[in-house]
Amino acid sequence: MQLSREQLIRAYRQMKTIREFEERLHTEIQTGQIAGFTHLYAGQEAVAVGVCENLTNEDYIISTHRGHGHCIAKGCDVRAMMKELFGRRDGLCKGKGGSMHIADVSKGMLGANGIVGAGAPIAVGAAISAKLDGNGRVSVTFSGDGACNQGTTFEAMNMAVVLKVPVIFVFENNHYSEHTGHKYAVGSGDIAARAEAFGMRVWRGNGSDFFDTDQIMREVVEYCRTTGLPAAVELDTERFFGHFEGDPQRYRGAGEVNRLRQERDCLTAFRAAVVSANLLDDAQLDGIDVEVLKLIDDAVADARVAPPPEASQVLEDVYISY
Amino acid sequence: MANLTMREAVNLTLHQEMARDSNVIVLGEDVVGGMGTAGGPEAIGGIWKATIGLYDKFGAGRVLDTPISEAAIIGAAAGAALTGKRPVAELMFADFIGVCLDQIWNQIAKFRYMFGGRTRCPVVIRITYGAGVNAAAQHSQAPYALMTAIPGIKVVMPATPADAKGLLTTAIRDDDPVLFFEHKALYAIKGEVPDGDYMIPFGHAKLVREGKDATIVTCGQMVGFAERAADALARDGIACDVLDLRTTSPLDEEAILDSVEMTGRLVIVDESPPRCSLASDISGIVGNQAFAALKAPIEMVTAPHSPVPFARELEKAYLPSPAGIEAAVRKTLGYRSERRG
Ligand SMILES: Cc1ncc(C[n+]2csc(CCOP(=O)(O)OP(=O)(O)O)c2C)c(N)n1
Numbered sequence: 259m260q261l262s263r264e265q266l267i268r269a270y271r272q273m274k275t276i277r278e279f280e281e282r283l284h285t286e287i288q289t290g291q292i293a294g295f296t297h298l299y300a301g302q303e304a305v306a307v308g309v310c311e312n313l314t315n316e317d318y319i320i321s322t323h324r325g326h327g328h329c330i331a332k333g334c335d336v337r338a339m340m341k342e343l344f345g346r347r348d349g350l351c352k353g354k355g356g357s358m359h360i361a362d363v364s365k366g367m368l369g370a371n372g373i374v375g376a377g378a379p380i381a382v383g384a385a386i387s388a389k390l391d392g393n394g395r396v397s398v399t400f401s402g403d404g405a406c407n408q409g410t411t412f413e414a415m416n417m418a419v420v421l422k423v424p425v426i427f428v429f430e431n432n433h434y435s436e437h438t439g440h441k442y443a444v445g446s447g448d449i450a451a452r453a454e455a456f457g458m459r460v461w462r463g464n465g466s467d468f469f470d471t472d473q474i475m476r477e478v479v480e481y482c483r484t485t486g487l488p489a490a491v492e493l494d495t496e497r498f499f500g501h502f503e504g505d506p507q508r509y510r511g512a513g514e515v516n517r518l519r520q521e522r523d524c525l526t527a528f529r530a531a532v533v534s535a536n537l538l539d540d541a542q543l544d545g546i547d548v549e550v551l552k553l554i555d556d557a558v559a560d561a562r563v564a565p566p567p568e569a570s571q572v573l574e575d576v577y578i579s580y
Numbered sequence: 581m582a583n584l585t586m587r588e589a590v591n592l593t594l595h596q597e598m599a600r601d602s603n604v605i606v607l608g609e610d611v612v613g614g615m616g617t618a619g620g621p622e623a624i625g626g627i628w629k630a631t632i633g634l635y636d637k638f639g640a641g642r643v644l645d646t647p648i649s650e651a652a653i654i655g656a657a658a659g660a661a662l663t664g665k666r667p668v669a670e671l672m673f674a675d676f677i678g679v680c681l682d683q684i685w686n687q688i689a690k691f692r693y694m695f696g697g698r699t700r701c702p703v704v705i706r707i708t709y710g711a712g713v714n715a716a717a718q719h720s721q722a723p724y725a726l727m728t729a730i731p732g733i734k735v736v737m738p739a740t741p742a743d744a745k746g747l748l749t750t751a752i753r754d755d756d757p758v759l760f761f762e763h764k765a766l767y768a769i770k771g772e773v774p775d776g777d778y779m780i781p782f783g784h785a786k787l788v789r790e791g792k793d794a795t796i797v798t799c800g801q802m803v804g805f806a807e808r809a810a811d812a813l814a815r816d817g818i819a820c821d822v823l824d825l826r827t828t829s830p831l832d833e834e835a836i837l838d839s840v841e842m843t844g845r846l847v848i849v850d851e852s853p854p855r856c857s858l859a860s861d862i863s864g865i866v867g868n869q870a871f872a873a874l875k876a877p878i879e880m881v882t883a884p885h886s887p888v889p890f891a892r893e894l895e896k897a898y899l900p901s902p903a904g905i906e907a908a909v910r911k912t913l914g915y916r917s918e919r920r921g
């Protein structure tokens with residue numbers, strides 16, 4: 259393991275923060291305080307964190323409808339995110355965007371996105387900027403096994419190869435697009451092979467294992483930074499909740515979620531690995547857990563009482579008025 | 581008659597039309613649901629549950645669960661329609677028109693005309709639209725006016741379960757392309773729906789309230805809002821005609837003009853932003869053709885010129901409201917006295 263103690267602690271804290279953020283939302287949503295469609299990222303934390311820990315603050319990412327994990331991993335403010343979900347005036351997007359549109363461009367986080375497949379071309383654009391500015395930045399687009407079937411994703415991959423820009427297509431294969439299995443909807447079943455056919459280098463890995471993801475991403479980011487070329491990564495992962503909150507999940511097999519939580523939990527695997535290698539001990543990790551829970555508690559408590567937007571704010575930031 | 585929700589009325593109509601005509605096919609994302617999963621197929625029958633049971637009844641050949649590929653879905657519907665089928669495609673959210681606009685605008689809308697009238701393109705696209713459930717900027721839009729502006733497609737917007745059945749039946753049997761807009765906030769409303777074969781011709785508005793003082797013209801979700809406003813006004817002795825357009829293309833100009841000629845006052849209620857909207861369109865028609873009948877300026881009650889915001893308070897401020905409609909009616913009624921005073 260090449261990671262320092264500090265890096266390990268940071269990675270664990272980030273993954274745990276995402277997990278607790280999502281677990282807490284799952285219960286908060288049932289109180290009726292949070293409106294709209296919410297897609298939880300729990301189960302996939304090793305992907306967001308394994309990717310973003312290998313990026314600088316200046317690199318770009320663009321996310322999906324399931325964006326909370328990517329936002330947290332890229333450094334978005336957790337309290338402001340929570341306020342956004344509660345639709346508050348001082349939420350990260352002033353209550354205008356909500357779960358599917360959380361963004362903080364100042365952190366290189368170009369937004370969660372409600373349109374499946376919209377992110378990949380935008381990431382190509384960010385990579386064009388990086389190339390023109392010669393600043394060595396890379397741009398990452400997260401897409402699901404569903405989004406990989408959009409024409410926009412294909413077009414973006416081909417264009418990235420043609421234009422030779424440093425964009426990384428990260429495919430999070432959680433085996434479902436909404437209620438449909440990836441074996442049905444992805445013709446060949448092999449997403450990375452598609453990217454390869456467009457002429458870029460590809461990697462495949464276990465997205466439920468932080469160490470595997472981290473190792474791969476170190477190589478991929480280094481490759482893109484040094485060559486300026488695109489690359490793709492397909493990571494196998496699992497989502498622990500429904501497609502959206504309220505999804506009865508009838509498409510799942512009996513006991514499937516419990517089994518996944520037993521066998522494919524990136525946090526459990528991380529803890530087992532670092533403890534058995536004597537890198538961190540349980541007490542240290544438990545300490546992080548306590549801090550993370552407090553952060554989430556505080557964020558929720560803050561968000562609950564934060565003031566809502568004024569009706570007049572509907573017309574803020576429209577820049578053309580009638 | 582049966583008491584059904586809008587969702588059930590749509591589902592029933594799809595069942596009836598698929599049974600009646602083997603050329604009718606259904607396609608879209610998760611319209612079966614659960615393909616390639618332990619719990620599927622037929623795990624959901626569409627995220628709006630409008631296509632439940634079709635796969636069991638009519639099979640995988642005619643009920644096509646597609647990958648997330650809107651451009652290919654609508655393009656495939658176009659191709660199947662040119663070659664003898666009557667596809668009913670589902671777009672899960674109206675906002676996704678953005679992904680497949682070429683197929684709607686440059687392909688489906690143009691074939692009959694561009695090919696010299698030698699072909700027809702009987703596609704129906706069922707499109708879930710509208711604000712009111714805090715789904716934010718990319719899942720709440722009401723782009724019916726944009727679509728109404730395109731020559732070559734018909735635009736239908738049922739406001740009741742009965743109309744959903746009658747209009748969808750007509751849409752599926754129509755030989756030309758129809759965009760069928762279903763408001764997400766209306767799926768659960770209930771109403772009496774006629775049994776058997778039930779068709780409502782396009783281009784016929786429905787008078788849902790009668791009154792001589794002012795005319796309210798609207799469609800879709802806004803019909804219910806206008807009815808509430810009219811009922812509140814009625815308690816003060818103000819009687820309004822409320823016209824539910826039911827189709828915005830073709831447009832029942834006759835019904836609008838007849839009513840305005842009687843009342844002399846017009847309020848148009850439109851869920852989309854004001855510029856180049858249904859409201860401004862109808863306002864133009866009335867200004868043109870019933871100028872002399874008008875006793876007051878036309879009032880437009882629309883969403884503001886902004887994207888749809890997320891927060892509850894903001895979305896509430898975004899959507900036209902019954903109170904806003906009521907105020908607009910009172911304003912048109914106050915117009916002459918204001919001018920004299
Ligand atoms: C253009 C478009 N089509 C359809 C949808 C509806 N939708 C939202 S998420 C989703 C499934 C996405 O699956 P995947 O890409 O695998 O991401 P995951 O949900 O698994 O994270 C669909 C169909 C959408 N938001 N945008």
Ligand SMILES: [Mg+2]
Binds near residue numbers: 434
């Ligand atoms: Mg998926």
